[in-house]
Amino acid sequence: MSQRNRILDIAEHRMRERGYNAVSFRDIAGEIGIKSASLHYHFPKKADLGVELVNRYANTFHAALDASDSLTTDPWDRIKTFVDLHRNALVEQELLCLCAVFGAESRGLPEDINSAVTDFFKRNISWLTKAYEAAGVENANVRAKAGVSILEGALIVANSVRDNEVIEAASDFVLQR
Amino acid sequence: MSQRNRILDIAEHRMRERGYNAVSFRDIAGEIGIKSASLHYHFPKKADLGVELVNRYANTFHAALDASDSLTTDPWDRIKTFVDLHRNALVEQELLCLCAVFGAESRGLPEDINSAVTDFFKRNISWLTKAYEAAGVENANVRAKAGVSILEGALIVANSVRDNEVIEAASDFVLQR
DNA sequence: GTCTATAATTTGATAGAC
DNA sequence: GTCTATCAAATTATAGAC
Numbered sequence: 161m162s163q164r165n166r167i168l169d170i171a172e173h174r175m176r177e178r179g180y181n182a183v184s185f186r187d188i189a190g191e192i193g194i195k196s197a198s199l200h201y202h203f204p205k206k207a208d209l210g211v212e213l214v215n216r217y218a219n220t221f222h223a224a225l226d227a228s229d230s231l232t233t234d235p236w237d238r239i240k241t242f243v244d245l246h247r248n249a250l251v252e253q254e255l256l257c258l259c260a261v262f263g264a265e266s267r268g269l270p271e272d273i274n275s276a277v278t279d280f281f282k283r284n285i286s287w288l289t290k291a292y293e294a295a296g297v298e299n300a301n302v303r304a305k306a307g308v309s310i311l312e313g314a315l316i317v318a319n320s321v322r323d324n325e326v327i328e329a330a331s332d333f334v335l336q337r
Numbered sequence: 338m339s340q341r342n343r344i345l346d347i348a349e350h351r352m353r354e355r356g357y358n359a360v361s362f363r364d365i366a367g368e369i370g371i372k373s374a375s376l377h378y379h380f381p382k383k384a385d386l387g388v389e390l391v392n393r394y395a396n397t398f399h400a401a402l403d404a405s406d407s408l409t410t411d412p413w414d415r416i417k418t419f420v421d422l423h424r425n426a427l428v429e430q431e432l433l434c435l436c437a438v439f440g441a442e443s444r445g446l447p448e449d450i451n452s453a454v455t456d457f458f459k460r461n462i463s464w465l466t467k468a469y470e471a472a473g474v475e476n477a478n479v480r481a482k483a484g485v486s487i488l489e490g491a492l493i494v495a496n497s498v499r500d501n502e503v504i505e506a507a508s509d510f511v512l513q514r
Numbered sequence: 515g516t517c518t519a520t521a522a523t524t525t526g527a528t529a530g531a532c
Numbered sequence: 533g534t535c536t537a538t539c540a541a542a543t544t545a546t547a548g549a550c
Contacts, residue, residue, distance in 0.1 A: 163515075178445025181358040184543060198516045200545065256441060263493040264433060264441035268355030278497045285498070305494070306487060306506040313490020316440040317482070320455045321462070329483040333510070340533075361525060375534045377527065 164202050166192055172213055176255040179265055180210060180273070207270035210262075214276035217258045218283065221245060225287060235295035236335065242288060243331045246311040250318055250327060260312040284308050295337075307334040341379050343369055349390055353432040356442055357387060357450070384447035387439075391453035394435045395460070398422060402464060412472035413512065419465060420508045423488040427495055427504060437489040461485050472514075484511040 161169075170191050174183045185196040185206065203209040228241035249255050259280045266274050285304050292300035292307075314330030338346075347368050351360045362373040362383065380386040405418035426432050436457045443451050462481050469477035469484075491507030 177443075179356050179358060179442035181356060182442065182445030185545090186543075194515085195517060196543090197518080197545085201515060204545085206544065259497075260490070260493055261441045263497045264438045265356035265359065266354075266497060268359030274497070278499075281494050281498050285494075302502070302506045302509070305500075305503045306491075306510050309491035309494045309503055309507050310483060310487040310510075311490065312493060313437070313488065314483075314486035316437055316489060317458050317462075317486045320436075320440045320443065320451070321458050322455075323482075325479070326482045326486060329479045330486050332479070333483050333487075362527090363525075371533085372535060373525090374527085374536080378533060381527085383526065 163192075167199060167202055167209070168213060168216055171209055172217065172258060173255065175213065176258050176261055179261055180269055181265070207272055210270065210273040211276055214258065214262065214273060214280065218276065218280040221280070222283060222287070235291045236337070239288070239291050239295070239335060242284075242291070242307075243311065243334050246315060247327050247331055250315050251324060254319075256315045256319060257312055260315060263312075264316075281308060310334060340369075344376060344379055344386070345390060345393055348386055349394065349435060350432065352390065353435050353438055356438055357446055358442070384449055387447060387450040388453055391435060391439065391450060391457065395453065395457040398457070399460060399464070412468050413514070416465070416468050416472070416512060419461075419468070419484075420488065420511050423492060424504050424508055427492050428501060431496075433492045433496060434489055437492060440489075441493075458485060487511060 167188060170188050171183065174187060174191075185199045189196040189199050199209075203212065224245055225238075225241060228238055232238060246257065249257060259277045262269060262273060262277045263281070266277070285301070285308050288304035288307050289301045292303050297303055310330040310333055314327050318324055318326035344365060347365050348360065351364060362376045366373040366376050376386075380389065401422055402415075402418065405415055409415060423434065426434060436454045439446060439450060439454045440458070443454070462478075462485050465481035465484050466478045469480050474480055487507040487510055491504050495501055495503035
């Protein structure tokens, strides 16, 4: 793996646990075993790292959705993939969604990062709206906005109260026919 | 108003916008017009301020619920109050829930703060469960976990994409009979 | 690509005067 | 309660050698 990706992996992991401002270049560099000055070769400013982090996260996320779309035509199977992408973050990785974390800190972040986060949410709402439409659900767009909200919120609440039933409750709502 | 409450007001406002680590004692003191050293008289450590912030926030929140409980016996009216406490944060104040913000940053915060945040969520789930039970809703506890999640998540998503319809979608779900 | 060295700033926190 | 003065540590960032 490239050093650039190693940096992004560690930064993503730590920021999804602690937030943007609680993670320093020294933290990240220390875990890799290099000096913080070396990070600036890959990402001149911290904001550059943050933006790239969100873009990579969003691309990975939406690539997984695309992959699922090519595996099945059943809209409910596709929605299940969308749910599991959120669910597994907490259940398997014990991590929140990067964009939920950055969304919660929005006014403390560089504007470039906020734009990327907003794009992520809009794209998710749009994707889920189409999936619900394909499933013949009424008010697909409203339902999609509720679905994105409940999954993001459930990660935060389930993580805080340490109860995966919170995630299950949210998943059931999104998948309800 | 006491100076202590002035400090808490400003700290709460800024941290609900930016997160815990993006707000410094100097920020807060500067807005009041005193020096940061003076803040340590009221709150020796930043963690003390953070804990008091969450406790005050939770007490105010639950006092508003209690007040509503004494105004009406209709469980759906009470649930409406619960919804509006969340909704108005964003719609009227343009702020997220303090505990959603701190919950998103949990591993970057002092443990005392996390405990207070967890208590807030647990108490909300418990309150909403009882309200749904009183309304005769099936699976009241699961529904309550979903309800708390969707409202917290909707604040973050609606704020990011600047679309209050996200909040309305979440509110409708929580109030659906 | 990574290092050393270093600058400039910010931060949480304390001591002691008023 | 607030101030001045001060500190030690941390942080983002740059310059230049290897």
